[in-house]
Amino acid sequence: MRWTRTFIHTLRHDPSDAEVVSHRLMARAGMIAKVAAGIYNYLPLGLRSILKLEAIIREEMAAAGSTELLMPAVTPAELWQESGRWIKYGPELLRLKDRHDREFCFGPTHEEVVTDVVRRAIRSYRQLPVNLFQIQTKFRDEIRPRFGLMRGREFIMKDAYSFHADAGDLDIAYRAMEAGYRRIFERCGLSYTQVEADTGNIGGSESHEFMVLADTGEDAIISCTCGYGANVEKAHTGALPGPPAWPKPLPAKPEPVSTPDTKSVEDVAAFLGLAPAHLIKTMIFETDQEFVAALIRGDREINEVKLKNVLDCTHLQLASQEKIEKVTGGPHGFSGPVGLTEIRIIADPTVMAMPVAATGANAADTHLVGVVPGRDFEPALVADINLATPGDPCPLCDRAMEERRGIEVGHIFKLGTKYSEPMHCTFLDAEGEEKPCIMGCYGLGVGRTIAAAVEQNNDDRGIVWPLPLAPYEVVLVLLNADKEEVVSVADELYGKLEAAGVEVLYDDRPERPGVKFNDMDLIGFPVRVVVGKKGLGDGNVEISLRRDRERRMTPVSDTVQAVTALLDELRSELAS
RNA sequence: CGGGGUGUAGCGCAGCCUGGUAGCGCACCUGCCUUGGGCGCAGGGGGUCGGAGGUUCAAAUCCUCUCGCCCCGACCA
Numbered sequence: 001m002r003w004t005r006t007f008i009h010t011l012r013h014d015p016s017d018a019e020v021v022s023h024r025l026m027a028r029a030g031m032i033a034k035v036a037a038g039i040y041n042y043l044p045l046g047l048r049s050i051l052k053l054e055a056i057i058r059e060e061m062a063a064a065g066s067t068e069l070l071m072p073a074v075t076p077a078e079l080w081q082e083s084g085r086w087i088k089y090g091p092e093l094l095r096l097k098d099r100h101d102r103e104f105c106f107g108p109t110h111e112e113v114v115t116d117v118v119r120r121a122i123r124s125y126r127q128l129p130v131n132l133f134q135i136q137t138k139f140r141d142e143i144r145p146r147f148g149l150m151r152g153r154e155f156i157m158k159d160a161y162s163f164h165a166d167a168g169d170l171d172i173a174y175r176a177m178e179a180g181y182r183r184i185f186e187r188c189g190l191s192y193t194q195v196e197a198d199t200g201n202i203g204g205s206e207s208h209e210f211m212v213l214a215d216t217g218e219d220a221i222i223s224c225t226c227g228y229g230a231n232v233e234k235a236h237t238g239a240l241p242g243p244p245a246w247p248k249p250l251p252a253k254p255e256p257v258s259t260p261d262t263k264s265v266e267d268v269a270a271f272l273g274l275a276p277a278h279l280i281k282t283m284i285f286e287t288d289q290e291f292v293a294a295l296i297r298g299d300r301e302i303n304e305v306k307l308k309n310v311l312d313c314t315h316l317q318l319a320s321q322e323k324i325e326k327v328t329g330g331p332h333g334f335s336g337p338v339g340l341t342e343i344r345i346i347a348d349p350t351v352m353a354m355p356v357a358a359t360g361a362n363a364a365d366t367h368l369v370g371v372v373p374g375r376d377f378e379p380a381l382v383a384d385i386n387l388a389t390p391g392d393p394c395p396l397c398d399r400a401m402e403e404r405r406g407i408e409v410g411h412i413f414k415l416g417t418k419y420s421e422p423m424h425c426t427f428l429d430a431e432g433e434e435k436p437c438i439m440g441c442y443g444l445g446v447g448r449t450i451a452a453a454v455e456q457n458n459d460d461r462g463i464v465w466p467l468p469l470a471p472y473e474v475v476l477v478l479l480n481a482d483k484e485e486v487v488s489v490a491d492e493l494y495g496k497l498e499a500a501g502v503e504v505l506y507d508d509r510p511e512r513p514g515v516k517f518n519d520m521d522l523i524g525f526p527v528r529v530v531v532g533k534k535g536l537g538d539g540n541v542e543i544s545l546r547r548d549r550e551r552r553m554t555p556v557s558d559t560v561q562a563v564t565a566l567l568d569e570l571r572s573e574l575a576s
Numbered sequence: 577c578g579g580g581g582u583g584u585a586g587c588g589c590a591g592c593c594u595g596g597u598a599g600c601g602c603a604c605c606u607g608c609c610u611u612g613g614g615c616g617c618a619g620g621g622g623g624u625c626g627g628a629g630g631u632u633c634a635a636a637u638c639c640u641c642u643c644g645c646c647c648c649g650a651c652c653a
Binding site for chain 1: 577582587588589602603610611612613614615644645646647648649650651652653
């Protein structure tokens with residue numbers, strides 16, 4: 001392709017709204033352009049990278065046993081009402097009405113639609129398993145879209161869904177998808193990790209996320225050298241060290257102590273001559289259906305995602321000071337579980353393991369000392385609601401874990417019968433009994449993966465594309481567009497490279513060298529071939545790789561061979 | 577939705593406080609010049625100052641409302 005016949009327009013300045021490096025560079029390189037908040041044009045250069053990733057995905061999905069279909073972007077409300085998500089999904093679901101006032105939504109994901117597809121066709125266990133995928137534009141009306149393709153409202157996603165007669169068969173498909181995802185990210189040349197994940201609003205049992213590692217990633221990953229890794233939202237820890245020995249005499253029953261103006265755990269502990277780990281922190285939360293008191297040891301924090309799952313609620317937030325006072329009878333900062341009978345108490349196991357503790361007394365400026373969990377209060381529920389932090393022991397091997405950051409590019413779930421049951425997607429088993437299909441679902445953010453690749457591969461001059469995702473593998477740069485003898489050599493080289501099957505962009509613009517070189521570095525084509533009168537004087541062109549920018553002078557006649565050899569070298573690096 | 581900010585040429589910004597000719601850099605057009613890392617000189621085109629209302633002799637500037645966008649928190653591929 002000749003540059004002058006395509007549509008590539010680079011920006012000299014950073015767009016003022018671009019915050020992260022991938023957004024900045026993709027916008028400047030003329031790959032994407034914003035149309036509205038969280039909604040982008042994929043310009044020709046950007047689309048090429050997207051299509052390359054899609055091609056890899058299609059190959060690996062086929063290898064994993066999934067078949068492509070395409071479902072509608074606009075889907076009727078009825079399907080969502082059947083699953084219950086018309087209510088549960090909330091304002092993130094973009095709802096539309098047609099001219100007859102019938103309700104639709106722009107699909108944010110397609111469990112309902114695909115379940116409908118399958119239930120119309122499947123009658124018998126003999127027809128299972130089914131495994132379908134699509135690459136589709138989705139829309140989620142995010143509260144705060146940002147970071148370009150990383151967190152758009154409209155975005156391209158590959159989503160796959162599998163249907164099985166039993167859990168064992170689901171596991172086979174799940175493992176195949178898991179392996180397929182690993183191959184996809186490996187083939188892209190990305191550094192990534194696979195972690196245990198929370199299932200979020202989609203629901204289900206087992207779940208893994210695929211994270212491209214980048215310091216700018218929005219997700220925190222807790223991991224151990226033994227291979228354990230989990231999203232911090234989900235991460236467990238091994239047995240935490242217990243609190244230090246109780247430093248004072250033990251009262252026979254909880255004893256109120258005046259603690260004026262001490263609200264934070266640190267203040268109270270210092271005031272009482274105790275360690276933070278001697279206190280029980282009591283947090284009052286408000287959900288869509290109730291108030292609850294969540295109990296955690298004073299030196300730890302509550303993991304709100306875990307808590308939300310334990311409570312099985314849609315919304316969860318800290319209660320306001322007024323509401324705390326109403327529910328507990330005491331002001332904010334002095335809540336405690338003793339005598340708290342109006343609301344459910346959820347306690348972390350570390351709290352129940354405390355032999356004795358200090359807590360708020362649900363009264364102004366007062367704490368209770370000598371509270372014994374299980375004797376002085378009984379929680380409605382004991383569940384892990386502890387937030388894992390770096391340095392905590394690994395649940396598998398007890399070594400200290402570390403925290404890294406990543407960009408979630410893939411998420412796979414075992415859904416079970418969450419959709420098949422309410423939507424009656426059933427089959428007859430060998431005994432003639434009607435059963436709901438066991439389902440799995442497998443998402444992969446296409447645009448986000450491209451953005452993550454940029455996030456991971458750039459320098460101060462621009463993008464450094466990994467070969468498999470580069471919009472073009474090779475750029476041929478004509479330096480002296482007004483010198484006929486230079487042009488004719490470049491034209492001829494362009495023809496030969498194309499004939500040899502090299503994916504080449506020919507920069508035939510009559511621009512100054514500086515402009516061209518800067519554009520090439522910004523866009524980040526892996527291989528650059530420069531034809532200029534200076535090199536040509538010695539019968540040479542200059543070949544360089546974007547990643548090291550080392551220039552090798554090569555005789556014109558050897559160019560095609562040298563370029564293909566370089567490409568082969570880059571490919572074999574990826575394969576190894 | 578809550579809190580903070582911003583909207584002036586295609587892009588990046590100044591001007592606003594203290595009302596009075598709408599500006600700068602880049603990009604664009606013409607000519608000359610230059611040509612291996614964003615040249616130089618000269619000339620030129622381009623604006624409902626986000627929108628509506630108000631105050632005023634006079635509003636980009638002050639006031640009110642409204643819309644878009646951005647940043648900080650809860651969602652997610």
